[in-house]
Amino acid sequence: YNCIVVVSGEVDAICSRHQTLHVANGHPLMSQVTGMGCNTSAFIAACLSATSPALIAAAEAMAIAGIAVEMAAAKAAGPGSLPVHFLDVLYNLDEADIRQRLNCY
Numbered sequence: 001y002n003c004i005v006v007v008s009g010e011v012d013a014i015c016s017r018h019q020t021l022h023v024a025n026g027h028p029l030m031s032q033v034t035g036m037g038c039n040t041s042a043f044i045a046a047c048l049s050a051t052s053p054a055l056i057a058a059a060e061a062m063a064i065a066g067i068a069v070e071m072a073a074a075k076a077a078g079p080g081s082l083p084v085h086f087l088d089v090l091y092n093l094d095e096a097d098i099r100q101r102l103n104c105y
């Protein structure tokens with residue numbers, strides 16, 4: 001089907017027919033909060049609208065989500081407060097945060 005496939009986990013794999021990128025940002029609390037995957041899908045759609053090629057856009061989205069969760073988890077007391085901190089981090093996230101924390105290969 002010539003599409004991009006994203007497999008999330010401890011290390012996210014973003015795959016095209018010819019290339020695979022890996023993003024190792026995120027936090028274990030992500031799996032304990034309903035809607036994190038839906039948020040990440042929305043980030044992918046947003047990045048696809050602004051970035052080409054699609055493989056890079058999907059990797060950028062996974063990195064942004066993972067970095068934001070890492071930063072939010074540092075402030076959260078558990079899965080209940082993570083979403084609130086996640087939204088605040090996204091609001092304030094800047095390029096310097098991304099460059100400093102990006103763990104991609």
